[in-house]
Amino acid sequence: MHSGFSEERNGEQCERSICVNNPNLESMKEDILYHLNLDTASHDFPKQFGDVKFVCVGGSPWRMKSFTEYIAKELGLEDPKGEYPNICEGTDRYAMYKVGPILSVSHGIGIPSISIMLHELIKLLYHARCTDVTIVRIGTSGGIGLQPGTVVVTKQPVDAMFLPRFEQVVLGKTVVRSTELDVELAEELLQCGKELAEFETVIGNTMCTLDFYEGQARLDGAFCSYTEEEKQNYLSEAYAAGVRNIEMESSVFAAMCKLSNIRGSIRSEVLDAAV
Missing domain, CATH: 3.40.50.1580 (Nucleoside phosphorylase domain)
Incomplete structure (x- = not known):
């Protein structure tokens, strides 16, 4: 219904x-x-x-x-x-x-x-x-190929495989939902950022992970199952896929905004650079 x-x-x-x-x-x-x-x-x-x-x-x-x-x-x-x-x-x-x-x-x-x-x-x-109604998520993130202080307007959230999807298990079945955001709103926020000129504003894909440490290729968690070289290779692949920052909320935010017919966008400040 x-x-x-x-x-x-x-x-x-x-x-x-x-x-x-x-x-x-x-x-x-x-x-x-x-x-x-x-x-x-x-x-x-x-x-x-x-x-x-x-x-x-x-x-x-x-x-x-x-x-x-x-x-x-x-x-x-x-x-x-x-x-x-x-x-x-x-x-x-x-x-x-x-x-x-x-x-x-x-x-x-x-x-x-x-x-x-x-x-x-x-x-x-x-x-x-x-x-x-318009909803905007304002937050912080880790950057890929960007300097700290840069603001990223999300073009589209992607998962850790660089795919534009949000997966959720409902009643034992995997449900896949779109992570499409409002394109016009993203462009408006990008333009506002450029007009302010107080900080660099870019647009790019945002990778949404399920974890702050291994999920984001960090080396400082309680566990680390990869090498520095493997980390750098993965982040290089992410950059080539258009990913410019990493956080932990964007995919479900985009999916639920789309399902509820609400204009949604994401604006994140880069706190540190992953690569």
């Missing part, structure tokens, strides 16, 4: 309604977003979140709070007391802040953590009847 809220604009159906694909949601008296500490019974989602147009997500709670304070100042929506309450207060899983039409949400580290957050965030936007 395919479900989604839509609205009429000049007699035409909105193209950016939030889509879900779960018939069980329609029959539930209450939908509990366990890890966000929110539920449809005690919260008026359309009233509280219905105006949301932009969502920025990132790993750590403090980073997303800092982003909230920054964007509030930029938009002239600063709180006189400098107070920005955590909407998810009461849970230590994630943090969420809201300034005008912008949500700022932390997602932790790795595919499992961001996947849980995105399931509940997408349902939140769905229940709130939001439309035309």
